[in-house]
Amino acid sequence: MDSSDVNPSGTTPTGVPPETPKPLIPRQRRPTPDESAGGSAATGPAPAKAKPAERFWRAGRLEPLPIRPLPEAPPSIHILGPTVFLVALGVGMGESYMWPRLVLIFGPEIRWLFLIGVTLQAVVMLEMSRYAMATGESIFFGAARVFKPLxxxxxxxxxxxxxxxxxxxxxASAFERVTGIPWQATAVAGMLLVGVVFTLAKVVYNLLExxxxxxIGVLVVGTSVVAAMVGSFADLSxxxxxxxxxxxxPEEALSPAWFPIIVGSIAFAGPSGMQQMWYTLHLRDKGAGMGAHVPRIRGLRHAEDQESMPSRGFMFDTSDPDEMRKWKGWRRWVTFDALLLFWGVTxxxxxxxxxxxxxxxxxxxxVADVIRDGEREAALDAMANSFAAAGSPVFGTVFFCxxxxxxxxxxxxxxxxxxxxQADMTYYFVPGAKRFSISKLYAFFLWGLIAFGILVLLFGPADGPASILDVLAFLSTFAMGAYCVVLLLVNNITLPRPIRPGIVSNVIIGFAAVFYLGALFYSLFAYGVVVS
Structure with a gap:
């Protein structure tokens, strides 16, 4: 209605007073009778200030996420961060043995597959962080919001x-070559030491970081120095x-002997299996994004100091420009982690x-023939001997260190x-588990893992029963393809539209899912073997 339609007397041309616009009422929940009693001459004075209705974001069929303020992001350029866990998990036998072995068999040109593998992992890391920082929940909780069996x-x-x-x-086997101490004794002592240290830690995350x-600093600097001393510029080039x-x-790469190894090497270019999913829990304990609203896990000795865990995560107001400004700051922070600290260090x-x-x-x-035969220990011995021959016997010791x-x-x-x-999934989704603090559940799984590991080291094969190794390798790589599918579902279904991934990120994650699962099943059905 235009203002020209209103008479000076305050009525419309028809003599009817103009309508007063009705105030908007939040739709999140209905006010209770006490809240809706606004007060009048008959009922008494109204409260001085009505408490605003709490707002929520509904994601899936689980408990909705309360709206809370997003903390300010730290500077994008930093040294320490939760990515150190991915680097520690990712820089393993894939980088130190599997890819050098492939180079010796097929030449350095085969490393284009490593570039693809580690780049896919960096994008996966960024998308894993999206949900964790936006909600303070792990990707496991996000998967449950989509479909609990996932x-x-x-x-x-x-x-x-x-x-x-x-x-x-x-x-431990490498340490035995340096010290002569039986590897079983070193491994058992190492597990017990890890358990005691984690138990005594006030905040487990801070200690581990x-x-x-x-x-990681010693490993990066040390390997670079030794490589510079032993290798040549032609090797680096x-x-x-x-x-x-x-x-x-090359044609040999498509053979039953090598194709499964190549698939496994690509999958293990960086962290493999579920390690990217666990990264979301380290983000939470770091206090990244909405993880700042969730208490951190403590060692068993300090479990009684554990703050009460919320029954779900939180969400920030994506319609608020200032909140979106802070969100972009967090995305810059984790992008620096992904590109420089993770991709670069790996x-x-x-x-x-x-x-x-x-x-x-x-x-x-x-040494190439030894590695071609697939003997890991012999290959490592040969590499160590070559390093020693290049300059000093100490190089061989340094290699095993x-x-x-x-x-x-x-x-x-x-x-x-x-x-x-395991503690996160147990606490939130196993009935009755909330009677225990999440720190106690963490300690339960930690010491259970240690006890089982000691039994295997003392009375069984250290890598697990040989009859199920193929199944374990299959599950590890299958999990990588599966978590890419879960990422697409969680980020595009449960998050508000302004913070969902863009088309490029979705295409890359979709490609990763097809790549991992396709290569895995091709290897299984074409050659009868899974990744090695």
Whole structure:
């Protein structure tokens, strides 16, 4: 109605007073009788200030997320961050053994597949962080919001795949070559030490971030220095240029002996299996985004100090420009983590090991034949001997120290991540589990993992029963394809539209799902074997 239609007397031309616009009432919930009693001459004075109705974001069929303010983002450029867990988990036998082995068999041109693998992992990391920082919930909780059986699949897969102490065994074996101490004794002592340290820690995350940062720093600097001393500029040049020979795939690479190994190597270019999913829990304990509203896990000794965990996460107001400004700041912060700290450090370590492998082959041509035979320990011995021959016997010792350090990094990261993930799913979705604090559930899974690992080390094969190794390898790589599908569903269904991923991110994650699952099932049905 235009203002010209109103008379000075305050009436319309028809003599009817103009309508007063009705105030908008929040639709999140209906006011209670006490709240709706506004007060009048008959009922008494109204309250001085009515409490505003709480607002929620509904995501899936689970409890809606209350709207809370998003904290200010820290500076984008930083040194420490939750990415150190992914680097610790990702820089393992794939970077130090699998890819150097492939280079010695097929040449450095095969490294274009590594470039694709680690780049896919970096994008996955960014998309995993999207949901975790927007809600303060893990990706497991997000999967349950879409379809609860999805979450239970990962719960069971984690138990089947990650209870075997394979990483610790490899590191302990390398340590035995340096010290002569039996690897079983070192591995058992290492597991007990990890359990005690995690139990005594006031906040587990803070301790691990500091320890792993030191270990990764030593590994990166150490391997770079040794590579510079042993390798040549030609080794470095061929290692780097080999990453850009896209499409190079010799006929032998498609054989039953090597194709499954190549698939596994691509999957393990960086963290493999469920390690990217556990990263969302480390983001929460770091206080990234809405994770700042969720208490952190404490060691068992300090479990009684554990603050009450909320029954769900939170959401910020995506219609508020200032909140979106802060959200963009958090996205810049995690992008720096993904591109420089994760992609860059992982790439640097594998470049160093590849240069070392090429140098060892040049100094001892027989090492290529040893690696071709698939004997991991013999291959590592040959590489260590070549390093020693290149300059000093100490190089061989240093090499095995690096392998032992890789095993330690992976063990620290895996023990914490497994316990953290299982405790999170148990606390929120197992009936009656909330009677215990999440810190106590963390300790339960941690010490259960340690006890099982010790039994396997003392009375069974360290890598797990041989009859189920193929099943475990299949589940680990299948989980990677599955979590890409889950990412697409969670981020595009449960998040508000302004913070959903763009078309480019969705296409890349969709490609990763097809790539992992397609290569895995092709290897299974074409060759009768899964990734190696």
């Amino acid at each position: 979450m239970w699949f990962f719960f069971v897969t984690a138990i089947l795949v990650y209870i075997w102490p394979g990483h610790l065994s490899a590191g 500091n320890v792993l940062s030191i270990c 061929s290692t780097i240029t080999g990453m850009f020979h896209f499409g190079y795939l 790439m640097l370590v594998t470049v160093s090991f590849t240069v070392l492998a090429q140098a060892s082959a040049r100094l001892d041509p027989g 690096f392998i032992a350090l890789i095993g330690l990094n992976a063990t620290l990261g895996l023990f914490d991540s497994f316990s953290r993930g």
